[in-house]
Amino acid sequence: MLxxxxxxxxxxxxxxxxxxxxxxxxxxSQVATDGKRKAAKSSAQPARAVASKRDVKGRTxxxxxxxxxxxxxxxxxxxxxxxxxxxxRRSVVRVETPARQSFGQMAGLHxxxxxxxxxxxxxxxxxxxxxxxxxxxxxxxxxxxASLTKLMTGLLISEARLPADELITITQDDVDTEKGSRSRLxxxxxxxxxxxxHLALMSSENRAAHALGRTYPGGLATFVSVMNAKARMLGxxxxxxxxxxxxxxxxxxSAQDLALLVNAAHADxxxxxxxxxxxHQIEVGNRTLQYNTTNSLVRSPDWEIGLQKxxxxxxxxxxxxxxxxxxxxxxxxxxxxxxxxxxxxGDAERVRRWLExxxxxxxxxxxxxxxx
Numbered sequence: 001m002l003x004x005x006x007x008x009x010x011x012x013x014x015x016x017x018x019x020x021x022x023x024x025x026x027x028x029s030q031v032a033t034d035g036k037r038k039a040a041k042s043s044a045q046p047a048r049a050v051a052s053k054r055d056v057k058g059r060t061x062x063x064x065x066x067x068x069x070x071x072x073x074x075x076x077x078x079x080x081x082x083x084x085x086x087x088x089r090r091s092v093v094r095v096e097t098p099a100r101q102s103f104g105q106m107a108g109l110h111x112x113x114x115x116x117x118x119x120x121x122x123x124x125x126x127x128x129x130x131x132x133x134x135x136x137x138x139x140x141x142x143x144x145x146a147s148l149t150k151l152m153t154g155l156l157i158s159e160a161r162l163p164a165d166e167l168i169t170i171t172q173d174d175v176d177t178e179k180g181s182r183s184r185l186x187x188x189x190x191x192x193x194x195x196x197x198h199l200a201l202m203s204s205e206n207r208a209a210h211a212l213g214r215t216y217p218g219g220l221a222t223f224v225s226v227m228n229a230k231a232r233m234l235g236x237x238x239x240x241x242x243x244x245x246x247x248x249x250x251x252x253x254s255a256q257d258l259a260l261l262v263n264a265a266h267a268d269x270x271x272x273x274x275x276x277x278x279x280h281q282i283e284v285g286n287r288t289l290q291y292n293t294t295n296s297l298v299r300s301p302d303w304e305i306g307l308q309k310x311x312x313x314x315x316x317x318x319x320x321x322x323x324x325x326x327x328x329x330x331x332x333x334x335x336x337x338x339x340x341x342x343x344x345x346g347d348a349e350r351v352r353r354w355l356e357x358x359x360x361x362x363x364x365x366x367x368x369x370x371x372x
Contacts, residue, residue: 146311
């Protein structure tokens with residue numbers, strides 16, 4: 001929110017004063033014009049329209065306003081045969097508005113401390129083979145899951161065995177109106193289903209995910225119902241989906257539920273490959289668009305990642321799920337509502353270092369359990 005204070009100083013151009021005293025009427029007009037041209041030349045923006053009005057003595061005065069650069073506005077007017085310039089300097093005061101709190105913050109989940117000092121308010125680490133819980137923090141809390149939603153979207157599209165080469169066109173229906181998120185896939189862009197699936201899982205492309213759900217047999221409503229049916233089948237009892245992208249905060253789940261989803265999605269070769277792809281190029285008309293993974297750990301030589309998905313909306317905070325191998329063990333990791341742009345990555349690194357340091361023991365940490 002901008003608060004603007006204005007102060008104005010008026011002065012006469014010396015050249016214009018001299019010309020007004022010595023030059024004939026025609027010359028006066030020329031001087032006035034030259035003065036206006038000089039002011040307009042230094043202007044950062046075109047002059048506004050000229051307005052004519054009468055002063056107290058009934059004489060016509062021409063007036064226009066030009067910008068003299070950032071926070072400076074000059075008003076040029078002709079009054080009584082003289083050119084007058086009024087300069088206004090605008091002082092801009094920026095007022096910081098508080099950031100919107102996530103659901104986890106509002107519920108007080110960040111007040112729960114843990115031994116690893118994680119920035120995520122919810123965390124869960126499970127041995128994929130034995131199902132042993134190695135680390136947990138608020139793992140039953142039900143929160144918005146943002147683009148982790150796309151993991152279910154991708155799994156269902158892959159399992160449906162729809163033609164990967166079938167062309168799908170992005171329509172106005174795929175444009176996000178809830179969050180106003182941006183996309184390089186403009187309305188009218190046509191890509192194959194396989195390419196849209198790649199972009200949705202690797203770079204979390206919202207319009208790609210929405211188009212996949214919209215073109216599912218039976219349409220978007222059918223697809224959302226299938227998402228919820230699949231969740232129930234997997235035992236995700238606290239999960240609810242209302243759309244396929246994760247932009248809605250009504251898409252919610254617990255860390256326990258998401259671990260079940262990661263395990264199921266990891267069994268699908270297509271989802272595994274596309275979610276861990278580091279980059280992908282697509283041809284759109286005459287352009288080649290470069291897309292990259294949203295998870296920097298995919299490129300790290302220190303990590304062996306079999307499946308991953310990131311997510312973020314303000315209500316959910318920073319989110320991350322992964323299947324990975326650490327110290328010889330296959331693990332499922334879930335981090336929800338992490339505070340800070342890179343904190344979910346930092347939390348994964350903290351857990352990895354802790355597991356490597358305790359690989360010859362049987363680590364087990366519980367930081368808190370909060371029902372959502």
